Amino acid sequence: MRRIHGDDLSGLNAVVIGRSNLFGKPMGLLLLAANATVTMAHSKTKDLASVCRNADILVAAVGRPQMVKADWVKPGATVIDVGINRIDAPEKGEGKTRLVGDVAFTEAEEVAGAITPVPGGVGPMTIAMLMANTVIAAYRSAGLEAPRF
Numbered sequence: 001m002r003r004i005h006g007d008d009l010s011g012l013n014a015v016v017i018g019r020s021n022l023f024g025k026p027m028g029l030l031l032l033a034a035n036a037t038v039t040m041a042h043s044k045t046k047d048l049a050s051v052c053r054n055a056d057i058l059v060a061a062v063g064r065p066q067m068v069k070a071d072w073v074k075p076g077a078t079v080i081d082v083g084i085n086r087i088d089a090p091e092k093g094e095g096k097t098r099l100v101g102d103v104a105f106t107e108a109e110e111v112a113g114a115i116t117p118v119p120g121g122v123g124p125m126t127i128a129m130l131m132a133n134t135v136i137a138a139y140r141s142a143g144l145e146a147p148r149f
């Protein structure tokens with residue numbers, strides 16, 4: 001998101017689908033802190049597709065495989081797919097499964113300006129940031145100035 005929009009999201013509409021304490025709410029607060037205009041959507045949101053179509057930045061953290069379709073995505077939008085869903089993959093053999101996100105990646109990719117894949121997007125970033133935070137915590141507990149990542 002920073003690579004595309006910079007640190008200041010002034011004037012941009014961000015929609016976060018999902019209001020969990022684990023992800024949706026903190027994501028909304030981070031976007032607000034970066035000056036985005038934030039809409040928090042959830043299971044009781046009316047006409048979710050049109051709410052999403054207003055998003056310059058669309059973050060999906062729902063837990064429903066491929067729920068966000070291409071026509072929910074504003075052309076050129078930045079799409080962050082947080083969902084991790086395991087679905088049947090008979091094409092890989094009997095009883096096989098594969099991971100997909102909350103966004104229908106192949107079709108949404110045609111419309112989005114940028115989109116994170118699942119797997120290989122938010123998941124590895126989460127692990128990298130966990131490691132970074134662990135190093136920062138270790139420096140602080142040793143009374144040392146922590147590095148920046």
Ligand SMILES: NC(=O)c1ccc[n+]([C@@H]2O[C@H](COP(=O)([O-])OP(=O)(O)OC[C@H]3O[C@@H](n4cnc5c(N)ncnc54)[C@H](OP(=O)(O)O)[C@@H]3O)[C@@H](O)[C@H]2O)c1
Binds near residue numbers: 022044045082083126
């Ligand atoms: N990549 C990562 O590192 C990472 C980290 C955390 C989570 N995840 C993944 O992110 C997804 C969400 O995780 P979570 O812990 O936030 O899940 P959660 O606690 O189950 O929250 C899901 C949210 O989605 C909303 N929702 C459910 N169905 C909906 C629908 N049909 N339309 C609109 N909103 C709907 C719920 O609304 P209500 O509040 O109204 O029920 C809720 O706010 C999961 O797939 C999880 O595996 C990934």
